[in-house]
Amino acid sequence: MPRPIRAYIHPSAVRHNLEVARQRAPNSRTLAVVKANAYGHGIERVYSALKDADGIALLDLDEAVRVRQLGWKKPILLLEGVFTRADVSIAEEFSLATAIHCDEQRELIEAAKPTRPIDVFLKMNSGMNRLGFTLDKYRAAWERISATDGIGKIALMSHFANADQGSVDWQLERFDETTRDIRGERSLANSAATLWHPRAHRDWVRPGIMLYGGSPSGLSQDVKDLPLRASMTLQSEIIGVQTMSAGETVGYARTFQAGVTMRIGVVACGYADGYPRHAPTGTPISVDGVTTRTVGRVSMDMLTVDLTPCPNAGIGSKVELWGNAVKIDDVASSAGTIGYELMCALARRVPVVVTSRDTP
Template sequence: MPRPIKAYIHPDAVRHNLQVAREKASQSRVWAVVKANAYGHGIERIYPALEAADGIALLDLDEAVRVRELGWKKPVLLLEGIFTEGDVKLADQYGLTVAVHCDEQLHQITAARPKQPIDIYLKMNSGMNRLGFAPENYRASWERAAASSGIGGIALMSHFASADEGSVDWQLERFDEATCGIPGDRSLSNSAATLWHPRAHRNWVRPGILLYGGSPSGRASDIADVPLRASMTLCSEIIGIQNVRAGETVGYARSYRANADMRIGVVACGYADGYPRHAFTGTPVCVDGVITRTVGRVSMDMLTVDLAPCPSAGIGSEVELWGEQIKIDDVASSSGTIGYELMCALARRVPVTVSQ
């Protein structure tokens, strides 16, 4: 028998969450963001759930080719654009839309002389200070792109730095001022702006984490009133029981000391499976349908849980590490990270099943 740990991917949850995005931005078209192999879910596994999207957005050329080979006929957007002239030829071959954030990319597209003009998303750095043309240079960049025979349609895009924490107005004002009078579709909204900033929806929204049931802010409480469903469940079983006396310690570095006699369950899941090593004692976990907590440090292959709330639990009891009962954002918050990272960090050694 293999170790009892396993992950389930739920395409129906992705389909449902995509519909939530559509309802939140009912006047916009939707780019379904599937970068990082669909946030660790596997593009092939969730692909059937994306049929209602207007386009698929991702980073890597190989992922773009994969969705085309899966049969996707609608637009595909490369969010970081191309890196070489050879990339331009592949974008031409597979009919990809390409983000352009610097003059070098404009030059590469022009120099490659694609057989068909390539549609682009011209990116503005409206305050994120990561990628994009400065607002004061944006119009001139658009003019250069419009003059290139290698470039077809030009959409205008930017990315918000803090849509999950507060106002986006300061970036919207920069964007609107710099693009005033420039034709083309606009796309600004990530998951947070799709949920919470309708003024930023424009022609296209780009939901990512919300498609997978995660909170853009990293706080599960922020989406408590949004009917999102978890698209990934990580579960395992209890493989050992220890009766620990008051004053004894549990795990490496003896970081947890029992205040009273207690039963400890040993779960077949550790940081080599993708569970966060830095999860604090008290991180929520579900045993046989009952919410309890982790105790002590997470090991490479195991973690330990307090069985006081579930006295009937024993070897073979089912454990949910995250999913519908345990929000992935709560596990992440207890580990000093965000749900995005946990999804992407699911280890290759964990067997994955697509739920029907």
């Protein structure tokens, strides 16, 4: 019999969260972001939940082709653009829109001589300082692209550096001033701006992490008043129980010492399953529906939990590592990371079950 660990994917939660995004930006169209294989969920597993989106945004050409092959007829945007002339041919064949963030990408399209125009999103570096044309070069880039054969509609886009933590006004002002009198639809808002900065909504919003029930800030309290639902549940079972006397330790490096006699449960989940190795003692976890804490060091295949709050728990008791009872952002925050990483880090060895409900 296989180990009892399972990951449950809830397309109904993704569908619900997409509707939340649409309600927050009712005058905008929605590009559902499914990069990194739908944030670790699997594009094929959540595809059915995305039918009300106006488009899909991702990075990988193979993923874009998979979406088309699933039957998607609406726009698909390559967020990092194309990297070779062959990429341009694939974009043409599958009617993909592409970001352009440098002259070299424009030149690739020009050199490929596509027979059907390729729509583009011209990327501005409004302060993030990763990709995009700087403010002083943006208008000239737009003029060059407008005159380039093989390019269709040109939309204008940028990306916020701290929409999850503070104001976006400084970047909005730069974007608006630079694009004054430039034709084209606008796209600026990521999940954080979709939720918290309506001034940034414009023609297209690009919700990502919120579609999967995560907080854009990485802090669950920032979305506690929003009706977002967890789209992934990681569940396992207690496979062993030990009673420790005061002064005894558990796990590698003996990092946890019992202060009193206590029962410890051993859970079939470790860092080889995608659980964060550096999650310290005190990371929240649920046993039989009761929230308790991890104790000691996470090992490759197991971790240990304090059974004091759940005295009736034993071998076979259900454990939720994250989901609706235990927020993935709380687990991530305890481990010094963000929920995005945990979603994407789910190991291939963990069996995945797609459910029709929001709970396993």
